[in-house]
Amino acid sequence: MEDLIRIAAIHDISGVGKCSLTVALPVISASGVECACLPTALLSTHTGGFENFTFSDLSAEMLPIARHWKEEGIIFDGIYSGYLASAKQEEMLEEIIGLLANKDTKIIVDPVMADNGKYYSNLGHDMCLAFRRLCGRAHIITPNITEAALLTDLPYMEGPHDEEYLSSLVNGLSKLCCGVIAITGVRPDRDSIGVYAVDTKTGESCLSASRAEEGVFCGTGDLFASALAALILRGAGLKDAVEISTLLVSESIGRTVRRGTPRRNGVDFEGALPNYIRRVAELFGE
Numbered sequence: 001m002e003d004l005i006r007i008a009a010i011h012d013i014s015g016v017g018k019c020s021l022t023v024a025l026p027v028i029s030a031s032g033v034e035c036a037c038l039p040t041a042l043l044s045t046h047t048g049g050f051e052n053f054t055f056s057d058l059s060a061e062m063l064p065i066a067r068h069w070k071e072e073g074i075i076f077d078g079i080y081s082g083y084l085a086s087a088k089q090e091e092m093l094e095e096i097i098g099l100l101a102n103k104d105t106k107i108i109v110d111p112v113m114a115d116n117g118k119y120y121s122n123l124g125h126d127m128c129l130a131f132r133r134l135c136g137r138a139h140i141i142t143p144n145i146t147e148a149a150l151l152t153d154l155p156y157m158e159g160p161h162d163e164e165y166l167s168s169l170v171n172g173l174s175k176l177c178c179g180v181i182a183i184t185g186v187r188p189d190r191d192s193i194g195v196y197a198v199d200t201k202t203g204e205s206c207l208s209a210s211r212a213e214e215g216v217f218c219g220t221g222d223l224f225a226s227a228l229a230a231l232i233l234r235g236a237g238l239k240d241a242v243e244i245s246t247l248l249v250s251e252s253i254g255r256t257v258r259r260g261t262p263r264r265n266g267v268d269f270e271g272a273l274p275n276y277i278r279r280v281a282e283l284f285g286e
């Protein structure tokens, strides 16, 4: 019997405010890929827009979980990491990759640490140094504009982002990661937002953007990266994977704006999943 494609998703669990594992698990599952969850931290809420959130570092659990999976002979087609509890967890991630990856396993690193020109609460330069190392192990990285600027030591620009700025970010990132670089939160012009992706091996590039809504939407980077990781593992081409993943994000944002749900709670991706699943099925001729 053919085994399902399987991803180990290594992110925090934030109980309220849809992001990280509470987004990765449903989106990866809806993509027809099995999602094994390896939590890095447990929080009452995410750290953007909530006060006094609880935070528990799950470092002590991470290697034992990975070792158990290895003992059980569980095979991973992808290892996809996001928000880490500390820069120190990067070393753990290297060890987990050593344990769980085989020669065909794709490593996807979302260097979650900052947005809108600022580090997230309680994170700083040590996280940036850690992510520079981790990106060196990755086949795919998905920084937003702020993270790309921090990783490359280039200035952060709010936008619009011209080709020269995007090329300088990609050029800097290609020194850290020699695979697919997908930069999120790109503003090609004042009215649109999307993703610019480059495969540094083939030179293929694409830009997928849609109409920008006002304000900040938590968890949309996780939504994009989860879909992209799953679709590429299933064998989608870069352009199709980026397009379908950005459509999932823009439709989720559109529904959130129409319903007027609080921004910090995360976007209404649940309501956008039926269209997403239809597009995925069409792409793979199911």
Ligand code: PXL
Pocket (backbone or CB within 6 Å): 012, 014, 019, 020, 043, 045, 046, 047, 048, 083, 112, 120, 218, 219, 220, 221, 222
């Ligand atoms: O969506 C990124 C993210 C993930 N995890 C936690 C966060 C954030 C963004 O604020 O706070 C805990």
